[in-house]
Amino acid sequence: MPIDLDLGDVLDLLDFAAAGRYEAWNNDFGLIFDANYVAIEADGNLPGPAGAAFDVTVRQKWLALLGAYRIANGTYGDNSRRYAVDLQGGVRYNNLKQEVNIGPAPTAGGDEGWWEPVVGARGMWRLNDKWTTIASVDVGGFGAGGNDLQVGANVGFDYQPWDNTAITFGYRYYSMDYSTTLSGGAFAYDTTQHGPYVGVKFFF
Secondary structure, X not given: OOOOOOHHHHXXXXXXXXXXXXXXXXXXXXXXXXXXXXXXXXXXXXXXXXXXXXXXXXXXXXXXXXXXXXXXXXXXXXXXXXXXXXXXXXXXXXXXXXXXXXXXXXXXXXXXXXXXXXXXXXXXXXXXXXXXXXXXEEEEEOOHHHEEEEEEEEEEEEEEEEOOEEEEEEEEEEEEEEEEEEOOEEEEEEEEEEEEEEEEEXXX
16 A cells, blocks of 8 residues: 655654764775664554554664775866765665554564665765765665665765764665565565755764
8 A cells, every 4th residue: 555654744653763874994995884774653543433453663774784996086176176986885684574453453564684785886076175065876685585676865965064073964865665475465665765864974
C-alpha cells in the first residue's frame, strides 16, 4: 500500500535517527566507515466499535566499509581554488525491520539483514577560504539479498569557520527497492525519500 509522508508527518512519527561517517586518508587512498539508523513508529486504535489497538514499526540501519581513491586533485580558476574527485567501493550490511501488530493477532512483517556491494563517487570544489561545494552519489544492492537497487545522492555545501570544524548542509535524495518472500508472505520496502540535511564535520 503506497504511503506519502511530508516532513512534518515524518517528524511526528520519528522514533530515533542517527548517521555518522568516518574517513581516513593517506595521500590519494582513503578508508571510509559509514553508518545510518532510522526508526519510525505509529500506534493507536483502529476505527469502529471494536477499536483494536495497533502498532506499526519501520526501522532501517546499515554499516558500510568502503575503500576510496582520489582520481583528481588540483586547482581551477584565476584564484587557484582546489578541487578533488574520488571514487569509492566496498560492502554494506543492510538491516530492515517492518512489523505490524493489531490486537491479539500474530505479528505481521519481519526483520531481514543482508550484505550487498556499493559503489560511489564524490566531487568537492573549494569556493573560497570558508566555503566548499560537494556533490556525491552512491549505488548499492544490485539484487543482493533481494535489494534490487539502493541510491543515495547529495548536493550541498561545507561552511568552515574554524580549522577543524565545518557545518555541512544541502539536499539529499534516497531510494530503495527491496523485496523478498518470508514464511508469512511477501516482505517489501520500495521507498523514495528526499529533503534537506544538516550536520557537523570534524577534521583531525
